[in-house]
Amino acid sequence: MSIWEYANPKKFIATTTPLVPWVLGVAIACLVVGLFWGFFLTPDDFRQGSTVKIIYLHVPAALMAINAWFMMLLASLVWLVRRHHVSALAARAAAPVGIVMTLIALITGAIWGQPMWGTWWAWDPRLTSFLILFLFYLGYIALWEAIEDPDTAADLTSVLCIVGSVFAVLSRYAVNFWNQGLHQGTSVPVATGERTISDVFFVPLVICMVGFGLLFLALVMVRTQTEIRVRRMRALEMRMRS
Amino acid sequence: MIPDLGNYAAEVMAAYGLSILLLVGIVAVSLRRGRKVRTQLADVETRRDRANV
Secondary structure, three states: OOHHHHHOHHHHHHHHHHHHHHHHHHHHHHHHHHHHHHHHHOOOEOOOEHHHHHHHHHHHHHHHHHHHHHHHHHHHHHHHHHOOHHHHHHHHHHHHHHHHHHHHHHHHHHHHHHHHHOOOOOOOHHHHHHHHHHHHHHHHHHHHHHOOOHHHHHHHHHHHHHHHHHHHHHHHHHHHHOOOOOOOOOOOOOOOOOOOOOHHHHHHHHHHHHHHHHHHHHHHHHHHHHHHHHHHHHHHHHHHHO | OOOOOHHHHHHHHHHHHHHHHHHHHHHHHHHHHHHHHHHHHHHHHHHHHHHHO
16 A cells, blocks of 8 residues: 555545544643653752753653654655645644644743743744744745635745755754854754653653654644645535536 | 742743643644534535535
């Protein structure tokens, strides 16, 4: 069976409908367990005090903010190359979820930064690239809304997504590119496997990361189904009018 | 039974409150719009079927 079969809207809806309650349920369970564990059962950090508890929201949200954009990039490339409507609609569906993740990362980062750095905001490479990523999300959503023809909108938003990917990459690797700024290095470097946080904080953090990832997946499935139905509804209405 | 958050209670509670609000918001909006569009599509399909009869 080819993966491209799922580019058929009916097949996509038939496959994802039974999956959504399970994925959403596991996501909520992971979030409840991870956040409860992190908030109630972990100790304060010797330097950060109780603000270390913000890590369970900030890190998974930032991770998903960037990953959401990469998912949109992949879907946009599939649209540009193979013209599968479901991929364009999946990219559109992911954007509002991605912007919420970006907003959570920015808000929690500012709230943590004020007591720890003595400032809500600094024009640090990672923070700045993240703010630009947020603006790209806004522009992406606005562009979809502004253009009436869905294929033209999909083309233009795909191009915007490719351009914005530069900032998604910068958001992730800015700390490595420029060895300056206030933002510390990544807490969980996957490439090296060398953790900079102890197990007592790491385990609930991983549970929260899984929860955020599954929540994103569930919401993208639900929202893509909605976009497919909206498109079908418009097509039917146009046919009935003519 | 909220743990003792020391001097940073306001910051931690604000971070959790706002984040949970945003997460619940995007889930609620997505599910509600999905349900609404499904009903609207069913209406349009019924109208189309009636027109075709």
